[in-house]
Amino acid sequence: MKIKYNNEIIAGTVFMIISAAAWFLIPSQIPTLEKTAITAKTVPAIAVGGLFLFSLALFFQGLFGMPKKEVRINTEFLKSEKVKKELRSFLFIALLLIYAFLIGKIGFLISTLLLTIAILIFYGARKWYYYGIAAVTVFIVDFVFSVMLHVSLP
CATH class of the missing domain: 1.20.1060 (Taq DNA Polymerase; Chain T, domain 4)
Known part of the structure; x- marks a missing residue:
């Protein structure tokens, strides 16, 4: 085709x-x-x-x-590197859609932590402190909005 x-x-x-x-x-x-x-x-x-x-x-x-x-x-095209790259893009979009669904169900903090961990795994981050930096950043954002700015996050 x-x-x-x-x-x-x-x-x-x-x-x-x-x-x-x-x-x-x-x-x-x-x-x-x-x-x-x-x-x-x-x-x-x-x-x-x-x-x-x-x-x-x-x-x-x-x-x-x-x-x-x-x-x-054809089968050669479907197994090509180009298709794999595009499928990775769709997988990333799926991660964001899952996050958009979860943020309303389980709240900002847990869903954002899960998203950051999933993105780091998706991109193959191997160093443990990358995960720590992401987690600390999420907690800081939650603290700033909920405590300092008095904004209610989901």
Whole structure:
């Protein structure tokens, strides 16, 4: 099977999907009782709408204006180093999505500690003090926000 693509098509598609999802999530994520024309939802809606429009422009630029790469998908391609590198990117995104889910369930401190440890393992950190530095940093951030700034973290 042959696929023709370029980075603009992929990036445009991904950010159109993200902006469309954000557009539909804004009403549930930013509740407001204001009845004026400009509310708490105005600036996020403008930003997300702009992201969608520019992503659409990027998609069409890649579709009609930029040269495309051709890839043949077969067993050799699926075992190549290029595919392994892309799978690592998807694994990293999965780590961040798991973190986003866990932060609401088990709180900032534990979920962020787990994320930092997972990222260090992901990148192959072997020195123990890297883990210590990451843990201390998480505790400092938690202390600064919750004690000094009186901001309630999840």
